[in-house]
Amino acid sequence: MRGAVRWGRRLAIGVAGLMGLMLVSGGSASDAHRIEWTWAEKKREAERPKEPLLPPLPTLPPTFERPKTDCRKLRCVALTFDDGPGPDTERLLDMLARAKAKATFFVIGLNAAQYPDVLLRVAEEGHEVGNHTQKHLQLTSEPDKAVDRELDATNRAIKSVLGFPPTLFRPPYGATDKRVERHARDDGMAVILWSVDTNDWENRDSGVVARRAVKGLRRGSIILMHDIHPTSVDAVPRILEAARRKGLTLASVSDVLAASEGVKKPKPGKKYLGR
Numbered sequence: 001m002r003g004a005v006r007w008g009r010r011l012a013i014g015v016a017g018l019m020g021l022m023l024v025s026g027g028s029a030s031d032a033h034r035i036e037w038t039w040a041e042k043k044r045e046a047e048r049p050k051e052p053l054l055p056p057l058p059t060l061p062p063t064f065e066r067p068k069t070d071c072r073k074l075r076c077v078a079l080t081f082d083d084g085p086g087p088d089t090e091r092l093l094d095m096l097a098r099a100k101a102k103a104t105f106f107v108i109g110l111n112a113a114q115y116p117d118v119l120l121r122v123a124e125e126g127h128e129v130g131n132h133t134q135k136h137l138q139l140t141s142e143p144d145k146a147v148d149r150e151l152d153a154t155n156r157a158i159k160s161v162l163g164f165p166p167t168l169f170r171p172p173y174g175a176t177d178k179r180v181e182r183h184a185r186d187d188g189m190a191v192i193l194w195s196v197d198t199n200d201w202e203n204r205d206s207g208v209v210a211r212r213a214v215k216g217l218r219r220g221s222i223i224l225m226h227d228i229h230p231t232s233v234d235a236v237p238r239i240l241e242a243a244r245r246k247g248l249t250l251a252s253v254s255d256v257l258a259a260s261e262g263v264k265k266p267k268p269g270k271k272y273l274g275r
């Protein structure tokens with residue numbers, strides 16, 4: 001009996017609500033019809049078989065190999081871009097493609113997941129991809145568990161797009177120690193720092209950024225930049241042009257180190273700074 005009373009009350013509230021809605025919206029029979037039609041649509045929508053929310057991620061073919069630059073013959077320098085991919089990365093890729101230049105992208109796992117097709121394009125066009133953690137944490141002050149999580153999650157994000165995990169790692173803020181390097185080694189990654197810092201995150205002036213990078217252009221140097229800043233991307237054509245004039249080839253970090261360190265590939269857990 002109490003149940004029936006409750007239902008009666010609900011019905012009354014429902015009818016009053018519908019009338020109120022009709023009143024607010026002008027109150028005609030056609031409005032009521034429209035409301036019913038929407039309900040019917042919603043029901044049909046709910047009954048429709050569910051499609052997957054996202055299309056499957058694009059990936060590289062399993063046979064893909066990054067084209068190598070022979071830096072023992074050429075005079076190579078490494079441009080590196082951290083913290084992306086982001087909205088300006090494709091514009092940067094266009095610039096690099098026009099100059100036939102190769103670079104290295106140390107990506108944030110969360111950004112890789114947000115821009116999988118950009119990350120795919122980075123690799124497809126022959127650039128190298130490295131791990132720059134999932135959330136840009138300063139790993140030297142994080143417990144082991146967090147370091148593991150940061151490295152693993154980013155490697156998974158990269159692998160889900162490229163089909164293979166990266167072999168290079170750049171710690172955020174360059175904050176590394178023996179413990180962080182051990183974690184990198186366990187995950188098969190060399191620790192890559194830099195020899196030229198453009199400080200482009202601090203100075204958002206493409207002229208200043210270009211000048212600092214150009215000053216550091218020499219065989220074997222590793223130049224630090226960030227492709228999340230439009231001003232840094234704006235500086236790139238001047239850097240590419242200066243490198244061309246100096247007879248330098250822009251190559252990936254692994255190819256640059258292959259010549260300057262005489263290694264086939266950078267050793268997992270070892271720290272490299274460039275010249």
Ligand code: NI
Nearest residue numbers: 082083172173
């Ligand atoms: Ni960073």
